[in-house]
Amino acid sequence: MESQVDTSKIVTFAKLEDVLALGRANSLWPLTFGLACCAIEMMATGMARFDLSRFGAEVFRPSPRQADLMIIAGTVNKKMAPAVKLLYDQMLEPKWVMALGNCAISGGPFVYPGQYAVIEGVDQLFPVDVYVPGCPPRPEALIEGILKLEEKLTGKRRFPVAKLKE
């Protein structure tokens, strides 16, 4: 194995990359894809009180070709897994996946020795960028997940983190 050449030292597209990342981070269009309980909280996040549209992420696209972000909102079972995988494959690059809720992260409450139906975590199917725990996660948590994904893209956090009082 020859050592990998660090291309970033030779050629830098820093400015352009930053602009692209900013553009992508501010325009994360999720796929209209609800599986179970978490989908209701996902809808609630898009609604007036929490308003996901503030971050430009309210454009729920029903077609995977137009979506950037797949929010796995619920349990994926063995019957559904090929369809989810197909949806992921149909999305165009660059694409991101958010595992919303315990079921998507690990199978959640439905995992026990000898279970026969659920996939124990969607990261067994494809890479996941952000994990948002909860059963179901609150809308604030989903927004936090979007912010985390933006942070992953741009390297900067949008809002300052609230500090806990000692």
Add this chain to the structure above:
Amino acid sequence: MKPSIEQLTEAFSCLAGPVPAEVTAPSWPVAVYTVDANLKGYHFDAAVSPAQVVTAAEILDRFGFGLDAVTGVDWIAQNEMEVVYDYFHPEINLRVVVRTRVPRASPELPTISPVFPGANWHERETHDFFGIRFLGHPNLTPFLLPEDADFHPLRKDYQP
């Protein structure tokens, strides 16, 4: 049509009788009895032989009952499977349970889907979970389980 429990008992009395010869299961009750709804949640309990479930469904259909659910219970200790038919009445407070038992080795009984088309899905689901075969069912393919599933998870001896 608003039937009373007495009418139901009378209609079902023709089903009660000696145990059919083909049934070998030891604990075979063919009986009709009313129960305290406050204790059990249903009013009328009829245990019939597997061949009689269609007749029972026809009787209840005549009285205007609606199909609530079809389900199975795996009594592994007795080596039997119980199939339970729940019926509700849309106008009066009268719940009927029709139950029958089939041997675990060959769990087969006729379908009631010609009488109650809604039973189609319930029977498919019961077949999924318990492997109980409903003879004459139009489409007894895996339903809630993956299309290629050949296991019956709610059997007590199911090992994944």
Add this chain to the structure above:
Amino acid sequence: MIVRKESIPPGPSGEAPSETFVLNLGPQHPAAHGVLRVLMTMDGEWITKAEPVIGYIHRMHEKMGENRTWAQFLPNTSRIDYLSAMHYTHAFVGAVERAAKIEVPPRAEYVRVITSELNRIASHMVWWGAMLADLGGLTPFLYAFDDRELILDLLEGICGARLTYCYYRFGGLCNDIDDDFVQGTRAFVKHMPPRLKMYRDLVTDNIILRKRLTGIGPISAEMCRKYGATGPVIRGSGVAYDVRKIEPYSVYPQFDFKIPTYPECDSMARYLVRMDEMEQSLRIIEQALDQLPAGPVMGKVPRVLKLPPGDYCYAVEAARGRFMVRIVSDGKDTPYRVKLRTPSFSNLSLYEEASKGMILPDALAMMGSLDLVIPDIDR
């Protein structure tokens, strides 16, 4: 799109190739309300056969019931139909209480009624918004969720969850309600009627909505009975079947409320039934708040719960119809069998027959009027 070749029906042999094609709707489709898949054999835009394929969110609730104790299964019940979690918990708790002969204090029963009815309104608000979104009008969705959030605030205050409440316990409730909840609920009961009137004026009387729903998707009372469809579906066919009235449970006989029925059998009837039901729920909540007795909210429950052998049923009127829990006990501390009879399962089973010969948008409007929650079907 997953279309397998063998699922396409072959054309009649010896004739010209059939002009139909199979449209695979779902499992990911905006109108599928989750992961329902419908294989539609279409002739142009006309449906010749629509076969629902379910099981894409089967989560083995019934199997799980068999390998955990009675109390451990309780959180599962709120995740079957997450939109009416209170009712589902109520049914399971009620079945166990019936079997173990646990006395529930009256205050707990009243609070159960109040929270159940609040949950019913919240559920109907989601249905209303989602149905209008199915019809292409997105704005009501947001208004509906606005009102729903008020209910969620109230329920969150007493049980800590926004959606999957596990508030009822065997023998009562996990928390007593506080003054904030009572005040908030009274305020909500005052807040809601003007909103419902606004929805009636702005949405229900909209000519496009009327045209799209009136006469669409007829489901006769006979069909409901044969398929076991309950809830607003059977009430939209003119049958006043409501578990709260026909098989009274909890303290519902104490209240004066009507069962709204419409004899038209179409999607509009089912729509109007649900809109009227919200008003009736508000009436029940108001009466329950007025009659709310003082006292404990938890009855005497044995520490290790073992039910006498036998089978027990308990049915409630959930937001989508009749939900029944049938538990079979063999005397141990875990259930021998838990059967969940869910309303959406039966309501959807008539879809294949009812949607025959409809045009695609009408079929989707009718699906919206059935108010499906897919995990409730698949369990």
Add this chain to the structure above:
Amino acid sequence: MRFLSLEPIRILLYLVGICAFVGANAAYLVLAERKIAGRIQRRPGPNEAGYGGWLQPVADGIKLLVKQVMVPPGTDGLLYRLAPLMVMAPPLICLAVVPFGEDLVARNINVGLLLVFSLGSVNVMALMLGGWASRNKYSVISAARVVSQNVAYEIPMLLVVITMLLATGTLNLNEIIRQQAGWFWHWNILRGIWTLTNPLIPVTFVIFFICMLAETNRAPFDMAEAESELVAGAFTEYGGMGFGVFFMAEYANIVVGCSLATVLFFGGWQSPIGILSGPIWGPLWFLGKMYALIFVVIWIRWTFPRTQFYGLLNLSWKILIPLSLFTLLLSGALITLTKLL
């Protein structure tokens, strides 16, 4: 400054201007739509990208531009690529004849109206091709819907325009505007009433507006996209900028439709109060009127549910066409009568 009067340079400048105008309009109308929708739905709308969200279209544009370009396997590659171009080109050309001000028009030709309508129907073809080439059942259904819808609505639209032509007597858009000089009751939408050329002209306008909504595939007639029925309709298989172009073309078409309505019914660049006209105020009046109409279009979208498809066709064939024929006959008879008297 003499070279500015040279025709080729002038045309070039106008073309660049129109492209910029359409691009900026499409981008910012999306933002406006999202903001207005937010307003109607009691929420702020996009407000985090830039001050008040004004960078949101830029972010969306960057995102769409750098998205993977893919022609899905099994599609008709040529038509699949051609459709976004074909849907975007007609509104660009149409705007070349639309007079934004008295002299602010790229090509002041005599048959401007004809050009707009002949190119307006290319849009339909593009959607049909896109839907057909995508090799997706939803897209094909959507393509079929678009064609039957547009065929149905082209007829009342043209009948309405002929009704207007009877009164104006010219196909030159600038000339039509000049005829509406004076106060706002000189605009065609009101002038027809008191000059007795067409007392039903508000009805004519409503028909025109409905047809315009249908032609641009806007809610409540958005059969082409029909999100909750046909996933994303004709654009289901388009991703990245291909989809972005369809998205922009929708707004460009709205701009064309609304500017045409402004020209035909609301006096174009004419001031409503008789004064404050001229090369500066004229375009401002024009844009003001146009954006007001666009606002109504957006407002309608977020208020009404989608119509049923055959309801939509019924509306055209059974109500709009007879009605527009009637107004045409009425208007013709009245004009002949006034001439005879």
